[in-house]
Amino acid sequence: MFKCINYFADAAPYNSVKLHELLHVRENSPQYQKRFRWSERHLQCVWYDEHYRPPELKLSSGETVTVMTPGTWNLEAGPDFLDAQILINPGARIVKGDIEIHVYPSDWDSHQHNTNPHYDNVILHVAWFKSPAAKSLPPNTLSLSLSEAMLARPWITLDDIDIKAYPHNTLPATPRPCQSYLQNNPDYTHDLLLAAGYHRLQNKAMTITRALEDRAEREQIFYEEFMAALGYKQNKIPFRVLARYLPLSALNSSRDHTLALFLGAAGLLPQPDSRMDAEASGYLRMLWDIWWKSGLEPPNENIGWVLHNLRPNNHPTRRLAGAATLFSGENSLMRRLDQINTGDSGKEWINQVFAIMDQGCQWGFWNQRLLFNSKPSETHTHALLGRKRAAAILTNVIIPFYAAENRLPLNTFSHLPAEDISSPMRTAAYYLLGRDHNPALYASNNLLQQGILQIYLDFCLPAKVSCLECKLCDKIKKDLNH
Numbered sequence: 001m002f003k004c005i006n007y008f009a010d011a012a013p014y015n016s017v018k019l020h021e022l023l024h025v026r027e028n029s030p031q032y033q034k035r036f037r038w039s040e041r042h043l044q045c046v047w048y049d050e051h052y053r054p055p056e057l058k059l060s061s062g063e064t065v066t067v068m069t070p071g072t073w074n075l076e077a078g079p080d081f082l083d084a085q086i087l088i089n090p091g092a093r094i095v096k097g098d099i100e101i102h103v104y105p106s107d108w109d110s111h112q113h114n115t116n117p118h119y120d121n122v123i124l125h126v127a128w129f130k131s132p133a134a135k136s137l138p139p140n141t142l143s144l145s146l147s148e149a150m151l152a153r154p155w156i157t158l159d160d161i162d163i164k165a166y167p168h169n170t171l172p173a174t175p176r177p178c179q180s181y182l183q184n185n186p187d188y189t190h191d192l193l194l195a196a197g198y199h200r201l202q203n204k205a206m207t208i209t210r211a212l213e214d215r216a217e218r219e220q221i222f223y224e225e226f227m228a229a230l231g232y233k234q235n236k237i238p239f240r241v242l243a244r245y246l247p248l249s250a251l252n253s254s255r256d257h258t259l260a261l262f263l264g265a266a267g268l269l270p271q272p273d274s275r276m277d278a279e280a281s282g283y284l285r286m287l288w289d290i291w292w293k294s295g296l297e298p299p300n301e302n303i304g305w306v307l308h309n310l311r312p313n314n315h316p317t318r319r320l321a322g323a324a325t326l327f328s329g330e331n332s333l334m335r336r337l338d339q340i341n342t343g344d345s346g347k348e349w350i351n352q353v354f355a356i357m358d359q360g361c362q363w364g365f366w367n368q369r370l371l372f373n374s375k376p377s378e379t380h381t382h383a384l385l386g387r388k389r390a391a392a393i394l395t396n397v398i399i400p401f402y403a404a405e406n407r408l409p410l411n412t413f414s415h416l417p418a419e420d421i422s423s424p425m426r427t428a429a430y431y432l433l434g435r436d437h438n439p440a441l442y443a444s445n446n447l448l449q450q451g452i453l454q455i456y457l458d459f460c461l462p463a464k465v466s467c468l469e470c471k472l473c474d475k476i477k478k479d480l481n482h
Contacts, residue, residue, distance in 0.1 A: 011198030097123030346412030
């Protein structure tokens with residue numbers, strides 16, 4: 001049972017039963033909340049993206065399925081994917097047709113797909129759970145469960161899937177109706193975004209609560225979530241793989257030793273070359289010596305670093321150096337955070353969190369240069385963890401974690417520092433507020449930023465209908481005309 005609702009009382013307008021009945025991506029049954037905390041779209045992303053999809057899946061009949069092409073993501077009525085092609089073994093049988101995806105197999109029955117001619121060409125019904133089995137599934141439609149194959153790959157987690165990145169919706173090019181209602185009602189807009197922001201953070205805290213209930217590894221869970229946040233969107237999974245391969249209990253030595261383990265296991269430990277100065281070459285030789293003596297090997301899994309189109313400040317090497325400063329030795333980051341007096345004001349609590357992260361990330365070698373082959377700067381300091389990124393980690397990892405444990409000052413949320421305005425945030429703001437809106441409305445308030453993202457995820461992304469049929473838009477219109 002989630003025990004921190006007192007932090008999120010202001011989420012009530014967004015949490016209301018009336019509003020939640022309108023959401024297309026939520027499963028509201030207690031069983032869903034207890035056993036499966038993601039949305040159906042997460043499973044659609046797994047099917048669509050071979051990076052997440054297991055290379056081999058097993059049918060309920062025991063045969064195996066290899067996805068040759070996942071099909072076209074359907075944005076209209078009907079099955080989730082059209083014109084897919086799968087290979088079934090034994091027998092090397094190729095089958096072409098549509099794919100429907102659900103959390104539970106019985107969702108096929110409850111949605112009455114057997115009576116809908118749009119589903120006549122479905123060749124495969126994909127669900128997370130194995131049972132209860134669909135009763136009305138046509139005899140020629142195959143079925144499989146994703147859970148067993150996914151759980152066999154613990155380095156992949158549905159939490160890392162960025163559902164905003166997948167082509168599940170095409171919104172009209174004309175101005176959105178939300179814009180006409182919200183642009184001249186700043187107070188209502190503020191309250192709506194605020195409630196949605198509280199709702200988003202409440203969901204994050206509930207996710208942490210369930211993780212703590214499932215695994216009695218408090219510091220390890222925090223470490224994994226922090227590492228994933230260091231990876232940004234592109235490298236969340238590689239950072240999480242590394243955090244599980246090198247658990248926090250293995251990082252009980254110096255930051256140099258920890259960095260050597262990180263870079264060695266990550267396959268990011270370069271050889272000294274002529275472009276490096278003497279200090280960098282000597283330091284690298286020391287790291288190599290530590291790595292060789294450790295006797296470790298890189299993980300068997302292909303970590304899959306994304307290194308192209310990254311600014312040097314965001315390179316995994318620098319992020320791992322930051323992680324080494326924060327999680328090496330016995331007094332790791334969480335233990336330092338635990339020592340903050342939660343009786344202080346929320347503003348002071350946040351200031352102390354930033355001070356701990358800032359202090360932990362002071363490292364002369366890395367504060368003077370960006371990468372091993374960069375020239376050290378005598379005039380400029382390079383932060384291992386910039387303030388905006390630290391703000392994002394504070395909001396998305398640290399605060400939900402301590403809210404889940406009832407260890408936050410109650411007024412913490414009114415002092416959340418803003419993070420960088422991301423591309424999804426800009427897109428969502430355009431949908432809601434129009435092309436010419438003033439970003440000052442949300443640029444300095446992270447709760448409002450989180451609210452924009454939550455509304456976008458809940459209503460804009462899952463829409464298979466036009467904005468004119470959006471239920472949130474209906475609610476806004478009724479509220480303002482009341």
